[in-house]
Amino acid sequence: MSKINQPELLLELPANRRPSPPADIHEELRGFSDFGTSTRIFETSCATADSKTVRVQTYVNEFWTAKQRACHSLHEISYRACFKPQLPRFFIERLTQPGDSVYDPFLGRGTTLLESALLDRHPVGCDINPLSQVLLRPRLAPPMQEEVHSRLTRIELDDHDEFPEDLLVFYHPDTLKEIAALKKYFLSRIAGGTLDPVDEWIRMVAVNRLTGHSPGFFSVYTLPPNQATSVKAQMRINERRTQTPPRRHIKPIILKKSKNLLSDLDLATQEKLCRAGQQSLIVTRPASSTPAIPSNTIALVVTSPPFLDIVDYAQDNWLRCWFVGIDPRSVALTVPKKLEKWKAAMTEVFHELARVVTPGGHVAFEVGEVRGGTIKLEETVVACGLEAGLRPELILINDQTFTKTANCWGVDNQSKGTNTNRIVLFQKP
Secondary structure, eight states: OOOOOOOOOOOOOOTTOOOOOOOOHHHHHHTOOTTSOOOEEEEEEEEOTTSOEEEEEEEEEOOSOOOTTOSOGGGOOOOTTOOOTHHHHHHHHHHOOTTOEEEETTOTTTHHHHHHHHTTOEEEEEOSSTHHHHHHGGGGSOOOHHHHHHHHHHOOSSOOSOOOGGGGGTSOHHHHHHHHHHHHHHHHHHHTTOOOHHHHHHHHHHHTTSSBSSTTSSSSBOSOTTOOOOHHHHHHHHHHHTOOOOOOOHHHHHHHHHHHHTTTOOHHHHHHHHHHHHHOEEEOSOTTOOTTSOTTOEEEEEEOOOOTTSOOHHHHTHHHHHHHTOOGGGOOOOOOSSHHHHHHHHHHHHHHHHHHEEEEEEEEEEOOOBGGGTBOHHHHHHHHHHHTTOEEEEEEEEEOOOOHHHHTTTOOTTTSSOOEEEEEEEEOO
């Protein structure tokens, strides 16, 4: 397979800019009751690398809404284990000013960067998977619906070079021909250096319509769109449901999803996002080594790393990688299965974060809930940050109810799975 060759854009970030002192966030969290509940407060004891104990003030409440769609429509892109836009917004609004640089070293679908752009901050991101750029960049330069329609009318879908028959478990033969033709179109545009923002938008939408569990996707009924099941597993699903892939016409599906994504977009927001996109710095590298990001330039980091072996990102994205021409075997994802290896990997990342964050800046590091709460990754994260020279300010635990994705697996809230967002907030002295 060919690779997506996206150049790393170099950007002069505002060096040595000390963030404006935020309001006392401890005081705000203690009195927080926006959603009708009072904050629970306690101390979390964490062991350091030299076997000492530190106690970190911990706050528990519903700090942002559990309503699934209470965010800008451009966020409605599926990606496994992504956090809600309200999470980065909570910290961006409190700990930065317009014009500050906000960074996510595990950017995934790009939630932190898109939200920072919507709030007039400079987006900075990193992910070792080039698929992240495919998912994010078009939303930092969104086209008008008319442009999408015009381009789709000019794309021919009867010219394809491949016909992977194993994918017929997902697609009607004629639908698969259209998908293969669209894939060929994008790869030829990349090879010729003519892939433009409208093409990138259509590719992003197509990536997110490849498989799903409703007629709004190209495929027969399968797993939710953030999880591509295997061919063998789909065969079992088809047999159990006595289903065969129906004919789907991909252009109308792309147009409908584009309309939904662009529904909140006005001209002022489009111009704001385009400015932010031009100022953005997005690199495809390991999070532990980002030399393109200048030292002491980041006001705030908001991120969520891979959680041990809970999510198989390579398996979830294999079909998306096929469509955009990425060989998933070439992407060295960091998914340690043992806690000590995870801790070592995150400590390396924290040393790099300590380099790029400006003095007085913050790192909000979200780790969710792992293995039914039997492993408290936030305690491990405190030790990682301390070893890198960052000071743990607090732990924030956002109590939440499950979304429809978790419910479709028959998982009840507070029983197993990820019930809470657990964020350790650090400050660089």
